Amino acid sequence: MTLKATPLNSAHRAAGAKMVDFGGWDMPVNYGSQIEEHHAVRTDVGMFDVSHMCVVDLEGPNVRAFLRGLLANNVDKLQVAGKALYSCMLNPQGFVIDDLIVYFFNENWFRLVVNAGTAEGDVAWIEAQNAATGSGVKITQRRDGNDPMALIAVQGPNARAKVWEVLPTTKDASEPLKPFNAVIVNDTAFGEVMVARTGYTGEDGFELAFPASQADALWNALLAAGVKPAGLGARDTLRLEAGMNLYGQDMDDTVNPLDAGLAWTIDLVSERDFIGKAALKALGQNAQYVGLILREKGGILRAHQKVVAASGTEGEITSGTFSPSMQQAIALARVPMDVAVGDTVHVEIRDKRLAATVIKLPFVRNGKILVA
Secondary structure, three states: OOOEOOOOHHHHHHOOOEEEEEOOEEEEEEOOOHHHHHHHHHHOOEEEEOOOOEEEEEEOOOHHHHHHHHOOOOHHHOOOOOEEEEEEEEOOOOOEEEEEEEEEEEOOEEEEEEOOOOHHHHHHHHHHHHHHHOOOOEEEEOOOOOOOEEEEEEEOOOHHHHHHHHOHHHHHHHOOOOOOEEEEEEEEOOEEEEEEOOOOOOOOEEEEEEEHHHHHHHHHHHHHOOOEEOOHHHHHHHHHHOOOOOEOOOEOOOOOHHHHOOHHHOOOOOOOOOOOHHHHHHHOOOOEEEEEEEOOOOOOOOOOOEEEOOOOOEEEEEEEEEEOOOOEEEEEEEEOOOOOOOOEEEEEEOOEEEEEEEEOOOOEEOOEEOOO
16 A cells, blocks of 8 residues: 655655654654654654644635534634634534544634544545535645645744744734634745644644645754654654543544543533534433553553453553653543542553552643643
């Protein structure tokens, strides 16, 4: 099978990246030291090629009404140009087709950024709902089409300053941005750039969406300014420390989002109906999403390991790693409702049951360890 490549593939190889198959994409896992890349983002600045993710523009007079029914979160929260919202998109059974970010630019234009592995299915689903509702929304996929966009995430306490150094014409417009807001700047040396104060690391920074033809030039300019490239390995340890879900691992189209810690992304309060709402109400919440810290030596926490509560009820780790920031084995887990923060549970690692402490997520945000 031929792997798909982002516009930055040659730049990764020139930098000596270790490349891996990531859901059919040829992507860098690291550029030498995953640990150094992780710490660069926590303490200074790093950048990730996220061009395998997919920008989808939705345009037309009915786009807001269409999204009201499509997404589990309520787009009526988006009233100021550039405001962004994190949401799940559910199937009729109430399970997660994808998690995504939706940006509002005007009443005739919203933008979605969806996950890489689900993008084709997402677009097909959106098109099918558009046809079924007769909404007449124009749907433009911006990853593989005639006008492709690249995406670079610049993250860390010094990320914004570095972006302004490389893209000085974006500073006036993007400096006032609060988290989960974006602005489009037309007059950069790299063409039109969407500067979004969003990310997947638990640190401050920007995600930049811009013409794919400018990918190498902008990447190299950031590199010359001292921004350290970071790969999928560091991205995973950073997001896990920050308590952020990964689609396909922590939830998917067989998982109730209420059991995956995503209730805050779902509006069940307003009268607005959306796909999956009735099913989700019927399902209710049957598990809770927590963090675990391993308290005994002898293993690393990994996905699919069984978690046994003191009562004998069982849960499962969905993501696990060794935290570079905490120097401890940590995990995200779906556990029974009778488990409480502070409880000791036991994780089955090979032929042993090792003790772990239940914590409220996240583990680390903005460079600070939040748990003992």
